[in-house]
Amino acid sequence: MVGKRGGRQEMSRLKGGELMTNPDLVSGLLVLGLTGLAWQQSRTFSYYGGVFVDWVLLILGGLGLLLVIKACADLRMGKEALRLSLKNSGSVMTLLFSLVLYIFLLPRLGFLLSGMIILSGISLLLTPGKKNLPKNWVAAAALSLILTAMFYFIFKTGLSVPLPVGTFWTR
Amino acid sequence: MWGNVFFALNQIFQPINLLLLICGGLGGIVVGCLPGLTATMALALLVPFTFTMPAASGLIMLGGLYVGAMFGDAIPATLINTPGTPSAIATTFDGYPLAKKGLAQQALITNAFSSLCGGIIGTIVLLTLSPPLAEAGLRFGPPEYFWISVFGLTIIGTLAAESMLKGLIAGALGLLLSTVGISPIAGDVRFTFGLPMLQAGLDLMVALIGLFCIPQILEMVEEGAQKHKIIKYHRQRGVFLQVIRELVHHPILLLRSAVIGIIVGIIPGAGGNIASLVSYNEAVRWSKHPEKFGRGTLEGVAATETANCSVVQGSLIPMLTLGIPGSPAAAVILGALLLHGLRPGPELYTTFAGITYTFIFSFFLAVLIMFIFTALGSSLFSRMICVPMQYLIPMIALLSVIGAFAIRNSLFDVGVMLLLGVVGFLFRKLRFHSGPLVLGLIMGPFAEQGLVQSLLMAKATGSVFQVMFARPISVILICLSLASVLWPIVTRFSKSRKIWFFKR
Numbered sequence: 046m047v048g049k050r051g052g053r054q055e056m057s058r059l060k061g062g063e064l065m066t067n068p069d070l071v072s073g074l075l076v077l078g079l080t081g082l083a084w085q086q087s088r089t090f091s092y093y094g095g096v097f098v099d100w101v102l103l104i105l106g107g108l109g110l111l112l113v114i115k116a117c118a119d120l121r122m123g124k125e126a127l128r129l130s131l132k133n134s135g136s137v138m139t140l141l142f143s144l145v146l147y148i149f150l151l152p153r154l155g156f157l158l159s160g161m162i163i164l165s166g167i168s169l170l171l172t173p174g175k176k177n178l179p180k181n182w183v184a185a186a187a188l189s190l191i192l193t194a195m196f197y198f199i200f201k202t203g204l205s206v207p208l209p210v211g212t213f214w215t216r
Numbered sequence: 217m218w219g220n221v222f223f224a225l226n227q228i229f230q231p232i233n234l235l236l237l238i239c240g241g242l243g244g245i246v247v248g249c250l251p252g253l254t255a256t257m258a259l260a261l262l263v264p265f266t267f268t269m270p271a272a273s274g275l276i277m278l279g280g281l282y283v284g285a286m287f288g289d290a291i292p293a294t295l296i297n298t299p300g301t302p303s304a305i306a307t308t309f310d311g312y313p314l315a316k317k318g319l320a321q322q323a324l325i326t327n328a329f330s331s332l333c334g335g336i337i338g339t340i341v342l343l344t345l346s347p348p349l350a351e352a353g354l355r356f357g358p359p360e361y362f363w364i365s366v367f368g369l370t371i372i373g374t375l376a377a378e379s380m381l382k383g384l385i386a387g388a389l390g391l392l393l394s395t396v397g398i399s400p401i402a403g404d405v406r407f408t409f410g411l412p413m414l415q416a417g418l419d420l421m422v423a424l425i426g427l428f429c430i431p432q433i434l435e436m437v438e439e440g441a442q443k444h445k446i447i448k449y450h451r452q453r454g455v456f457l458q459v460i461r462e463l464v465h466h467p468i469l470l471l472r473s474a475v476i477g478i479i480v481g482i483i484p485g486a487g488g489n490i491a492s493l494v495s496y497n498e499a500v501r502w503s504k505h506p507e508k509f510g511r512g513t514l515e516g517v518a519a520t521e522t523a524n525c526s527v528v529q530g531s532l533i534p535m536l537t538l539g540i541p542g543s544p545a546a547a548v549i550l551g552a553l554l555l556h557g558l559r560p561g562p563e564l565y566t567t568f569a570g571i572t573y574t575f576i577f578s579f580f581l582a583v584l585i586m587f588i589f590t591a592l593g594s595s596l597f598s599r600m601i602c603v604p605m606q607y608l609i610p611m612i613a614l615l616s617v618i619g620a621f622a623i624r625n626s627l628f629d630v631g632v633m634l635l636l637g638v639v640g641f642l643f644r645k646l647r648f649h650s651g652p653l654v655l656g657l658i659m660g661p662f663a664e665q666g667l668v669q670s671l672l673m674a675k676a677t678g679s680v681f682q683v684m685f686a687r688p689i690s691v692i693l694i695c696l697s698l699a700s701v702l703w704p705i706v707t708r709f710s711k712s713r714k715i716w717f718f719k720r
Contacts, residue, residue, distance in 0.1 A: 068645070076389075083392060083407065086407055090399070090404045091402045093401050093672075094399040094403070094404030097391075100667075101392050104384075104388050108381060108385045108388060115381065133437060134438075136440075137434050137437050140433070140609075144617070148617075156618075164613070167606075169606075188610065189610065196614060196618055204622075206268070206618075206625075208618070209621075
């Protein structure tokens, strides 16, 4: 919520898992920044290679500017800013990190092993209640083994799609 | 034409195609039953499985999944008051009250039969309307392709997003992303930042998986585990025929709802949720007993589910003929078409007529098979609602990674998928919609090619105005684009004036 404190409007505040900020202003500024970066990159393009890009950037820049103006106008009028809810942000970040780790491990350990490790981890992360119970570990490991093996078989044998073997094993 | 029809029928009843249709449909019903998963997401995950299949078989499977999801989403809407996909929101208005009254079986049979009617009517319209529309596409030249891309983006930008400004920004971002790589005519290397892997551009399927699947699982993790209380029911004899007999006495309701679904499906950005809501409102308006709606009436359920299912075929009409997907799910199917080397337009109904008619006719069989499954097996499918998140999310994550990898055997694509997934998640947080971005990504190459070829034509004829702004079809498309952008502004302005006058 945008409130007034000592005559100044607060733009952003962290409150118990919620980030209260003006997302329109943030979005508009990001769009303008991206437009500027792309514009700079596009100066080396030829005429027919860059004409479409130029028009898109012009429109994008104009729309971004409109969004910033709208956000500023809303702020002036004291309109309530959107609350960005970031519930369970720890779990979300852990899931993202797991997926990044998966991409890192995939070429090194191969599809089967990396899949089993990462999927077990994700399954355990999402298991409600006490995670260190043996039955949870067994369930997570079994799920990851079944899923990885099943899709390995479907893609490798059924669809003839090559999957990473892993540089660790081919050394 | 008849040659293509017989070929299509022969293809559909091939054992492998029947099996793929049933598997796709069953998968769709399961996806539809699970709140939080969408048909678009499931289609994006299924497309990589179709790489090595013949085009017709792959499309049959995708069509089966799309239809199955539209049948399946009504099951949780009826039994736990939560729509399986956003398209079934309106089904909760009367489906759940019916279930609470002990009439769950009646509601579920109504869902199935109405979806069957909507699917059949929708397929008939798709079959009859799309060939002449595709032929009209023969009159499209580069300027027309440019303006139709602009029209598609303005329409979806204004309809799909909460804010028109944000919708248009998302569309423009999609256009910008589509320029990554080597430019089609001049050969410039654009926005690759020195990475050779980006010279081929961003793959459409990678983008679709990233934008629709990853944000979904991140949101599911954010929401946490949901406990659902499912209304149990016991199947009774004679109810099936009783419900069918009652629904058959409402042919106008079914026809009207199907037409609404088809029209809404044709409009890019307006999906099943809008179709079912509009259809429900019309059903209330034309009913002799409007007071019964909202308290559990079969008419309410029939209206929403008929429209919900006919949207599938409606959204494929502009996609197959002009390359403008009528819904995000149609956008994924468009991606699959492009992957198989098929380009939307008149070519689909001439050179590749066999594949196209096979795909269209498969919908008749798909809706019939899904009707049988859901009418008789809803209680079985309803158990899927309780699948724990810790089993579901790892599976989706694995499929997303394999799907992105399998397209070009590139881990770089997996990284791009994940990056776009984070972008898609942030988009949702900032109240942007991914639909316009996806359409921008799809239409970008057509729009750019149209623009550059038009400029070359203008250089030859000596007049840009004559080429870009004076051709009859271009003029119509320009007017439609302007109308789609200005109309929301005008209505908002006149509403504010009315409020101001009222306050005075």
